[in-house]
Amino acid sequence: MTTHLLNVRPYGEDPVDITWSDGVITSVVAAGTAEARPDDDVIDGRGLIVLPGFVDLHTHLREPGREDAETIASGTAAAALGGFTAVHAMANTNPVADTAGVVEQVWRRGIEAGRCDVHPVGAVTVGLQGERLAELGAMADSAARVRVFSDDGVCVSDPVLMRRALEYVKAFDGVIAQHAQDPRLTEGAQMNESELSGVLGLRGWPAVAEEAIIARDMLLAQHVGSRVHICHLSTRGSVDIVRWAKERGVDVTAEVTPHHLILTEELARTYDPRYKVNPPLRTADDVEAVREGLADGTIDVVATDHAPHAREDKDCEWAAGAFGMLGLETAFPVVVETMVIPGRLDWRGVADRMSERPARIARLADQGRPIAVGEPATLVVVDPDATWTVDPQRSPSRSANTPFLAREMHGAVVHTVLRGRPTVSEGVLT
Amino acid sequence: MSTHLLSAADLSRDEAIAVLDTAAELARISGRTVKKLPTLRGRTVVNLFFEDSTRTRISFEAAAKRLSADVITFSAKGSSVSKGESLKDTALTLEAMGADAVIVRHGASGAPHRLAHSGWIDGVVVNAGDGTHEHPTQALLDAFTLRHHLSGGEGALDGRRVVIVGDVLHSRVARSNVLLLRTLGADVTLVAPPTLLPVGVESWPCEISYDLDAALPGADAVMMLRVQAERMNAAYFPSTNEYSRRYGLDVRRANLLADEGIVMHPGPMNRGMEITAEVADGPRSVIVEQVTNGVHVRMAVLYRLLGAAEGSGDPAEPALSGSLEEAAS
Secondary structure (H helix, E strand, C coil): EEEEEEEEEEECCCCCCCEECCCCEEEEECCCCCCCCCEEEEEEEEEEEEEEEEEEEEECCCCCCCCCCHHHHEEEEEEEEEEEEEEEEECCCCCCCCCCHHHHHHHHHHHHCCCECCCEEEEEEEEHHHEEEHHHHHHHHCCCCCCCCCCCCCCCHHHHHHHHHHHHHHCCEEEEECCCCHHHHHHHCEEEHHHHHHCCCEEEEEHHHHHHHHHHHHHHHHCCCEEEEEEECCCHHHHHHHHHHCCCCCCCEEEEEEEHHCCCCHHHHHHCCHHCCCCCCHHHHHHHHHHHHHCCCCEEEEECCCCCCCHHCCCCCCCHHCECCCCCCCCCHHHHHHHHCCCCCCCCHHHHHHHHHHHHCCCCCCCCCCCCCCCCCCEEEEEEEEEEEHHHHHCCCCCCCCCCCCCCCEEEEEEEEEEEEEEEECCEEE | CCCCEEEECCCCCCHHHHHHHHHHHHHHHHCCCCCCCCCCCEEEEEEEECCCHHHHHHHHHHHHCCCEEEEEECCCCCCCCCCCCHHHHHHHHHCCCCEEEEEEEEECCCCHHHHCCCCCCCEEEEEECCCCCCCHHHHHHHHHHHHHHCCCCCCCCCCEEEEEECCCCCCHHHHHHHHHHHHHHCEEEECCHHHHHHCCCHHHEEECCCCCHHHHCCEEEECCCCCCHHHHHCCCCCCHHHHHHCEEEEEHHHHHCCCCCCEEEECCCCCCCCCCCCCCCCEEHHHHHHHHHHHHHHHHHHHHHHHHHHCCCCCCCCCHCCCCCCHHH
């Protein structure tokens, strides 16, 4: 089977026709020059932009354990609609993904769902308890070939355990993705600690609780010569510390979520747990700092931290609400609005931060690849000018906790192609 | 006052003075043998208490009953967070019973705000204390008490100096008082160890001090906040003794106040901790009076939120009716 994607602009550059067979790109030629045979599939790209399929380093698919909130099938459907061709399923499921058995199950369920590659993230410690290392090697050697390990949701706060984990994963080129949150400084924390938290009477989550752990982990990674990845960095101080560490040659990478690129703590004034997330929404100055960091490459990737929650876990008072918000379907438009339209990232930059670098960090060989002959036809076609309104009713996600309810978004995913097979066509799941 | 009373910031200066004036009218009636008014006859007021607070609950109960409302008390302690019935289901139940007003005390900051804005209920919501956020009727009763002693029982509190001492970080009373007393023109100074002041307190409309002896001289009133001894275990201060020495109110300190200066406490007190028994029971203390005033102020709030909205019903007392009508307009 041969497919032609006609008249698309790779990275927003000159229009081309792209042809693939058996999932591999066989030709990239000037637009209007591809020769289609009658039984070939043809997709009209309408001069839209084509990028390598997006790769999410940070996704909560909730399966196994909370299939009422999301499943691997429903989450990967949302991912495909968001332009993602690979997601990393976080380990804080029930049971926790801390054994080869659980990660292989998640990996297989991803293959069955078929809409998006699912790479399980392995827990760093048994049961996310922060007490002893999980069998990281067994997960790395399993069919799921785990390379990213994280206790996300909980910080690996014990400095000795963190040091050992950083050292241990060097044997199989793994990476520890740290949820940077000093537990003692954030006991009972509900929102960013600031002038506003004092007024609202909500226990504060101070920036230093994130920054102190990041600083420590930079130094640990340097000391043991390993690489470390910082999850959902959210403060100006964190950006400064990572920038400093990169200048010193520390092998560190960092991610920012779409919501930390666009939303601020002011939303806590509503006391609506829809806006309750960990790390919390920060100040406008922090938002500016993470945009700067993403623009200059200090922050390597945009990762969604897509965190579905059942309705009853958000339809309550703030203190009782669960932390987290949906992100897969709105990540791209947030990047368009905050980075592309203001001229802070070009389309090469978007491909780099949403596809190429996350694939490299996770050591995925067939994602985040160039759009060129011989490369996998794993692509996303986007319309940066389209506008649409967020409506959870229309999402395949089992949850509705988007912070962008009824908000108009700029930029839409039109086609998603996974190894030659369309998973989304004209904005609709295939 | 708008539709609800969630924060002391909901009250403009004129509205706050009007509530206090209404409370003063109602206080005059309470001196009579028959204390009850028919104003809220046929209306249902629900006391929804997710936290134990006997004094606030009975104060609101007494206020609603004296206005002839039907009062339902729903003590939902233990069913608040994560266990048992949710706030939403409780609210829907109350709505189904036809509550005209819900007076809510909840351990979670913002819970009354959620009740008022979630669409779960149509009734009026009165915040009777939410987490470490606000307690606006406490601030109103404090303002009423201050006005009685410092401003001849009328008008505002312009230029009066009030010192609030203690665990500001965890105090809803302090937050509401800072907002309301400032609205009424008073100058407020917060005094606490730095550990018990919230981040960003510099931006509040008040002065901040760590030194009680420096803040008290010449002040018109001092309000002592309850300090829980357990805070010591979280390293907010080293020991109760050290706290008392630095921030406790004894007779020597009370006498630093202006000649007619008064001593207040929202209760319940830790005698010997933030306040000595001599001061609590001494001539400057208006602590018991605060409790009495609580009923009048809460009557005024219910009257203005429910009675005034419905044209004040059928007041028994024409003279009172006229003045209440005027105050409510």
